[in-house]
Amino acid sequence: MKPRQCNRHSPFCGRFFLFSLLVAGILFSPANSYSQNYGATNVSGVPYLRLNEINATAARHFIRHFSSNGQEKWEMSEDCFIAIYSEAGGSIENKVYYTKNGHFMYSVRTYGEDQLNPLLKRVTLDKFEAYTIKSVLEISDLKSTSYFFHIANSTNFKTVKYFDGRFEVTETYQNGRI
Numbered sequence: 001m002k003p004r005q006c007n008r009h010s011p012f013c014g015r016f017f018l019f020s021l022l023v024a025g026i027l028f029s030p031a032n033s034y035s036q037n038y039g040a041t042n043v044s045g046v047p048y049l050r051l052n053e054i055n056a057t058a059a060r061h062f063i064r065h066f067s068s069n070g071q072e073k074w075e076m077s078e079d080c081f082i083a084i085y086s087e088a089g090g091s092i093e094n095k096v097y098y099t100k101n102g103h104f105m106y107s108v109r110t111y112g113e114d115q116l117n118p119l120l121k122r123v124t125l126d127k128f129e130a131y132t133i134k135s136v137l138e139i140s141d142l143k144s145t146s147y148f149f150h151i152a153n154s155t156n157f158k159t160v161k162y163f164d165g166r167f168e169v170t171e172t173y174q175n176g177r178i
Helices: 015-027 056-063 118-127
Strands: 073-076 080-087 093-100 105-113 132-138 145-152 158-164 164-176
Touching: 015 105, 056 080, 056 093, 056 105, 056 118, 118 132
Parallel strands: none
Antiparallel strands: 073 080, 080 093, 093 105, 105 132, 132 145, 145 158, 158 164
16 A cells, blocks of 8 residues: 655645644634733723834833733823733732833832731831721832822821831821711
8 A cells, every 4th residue: 555645735735734733823822921902991991002002112111120921901191101910919009100202200009908018017007006007009210119008097097108218197087987
């Protein structure tokens, strides 16, 4: 019996087979690690930006300095690009701001008391003994970091700024117990 000859119309012929594997690999491969959900919209209903709509300088800086695992979504406001992503199973929300020219401005992280640095948490609760930390807003320009704590007790809500080792109460509201 003669071995089977490969003709150019045979599905297992060399070139056709390799081409078929390539097409199948493209069609059934997982999404690119830096792709976005293009159908998704932000809270205002505005669609997130596509990767080709983001300033390249901003995108490169973001990839070098922040670890979002390719899950970031980009928005554009009137004067800046904003990269948005979550960490720690969604308990830390991050926003990174860039100018329209792609220059880094600052980053903002929002999280609860459980994600706060234990040393900073202890210092804060020692200073404001009767209060509990409700949320933390961390603002950084990669050179320095400021923290804003939203703290509360049975009678007051306060916003406290912590920068350069000093606390400053920026807002105080009476707890209306609503």
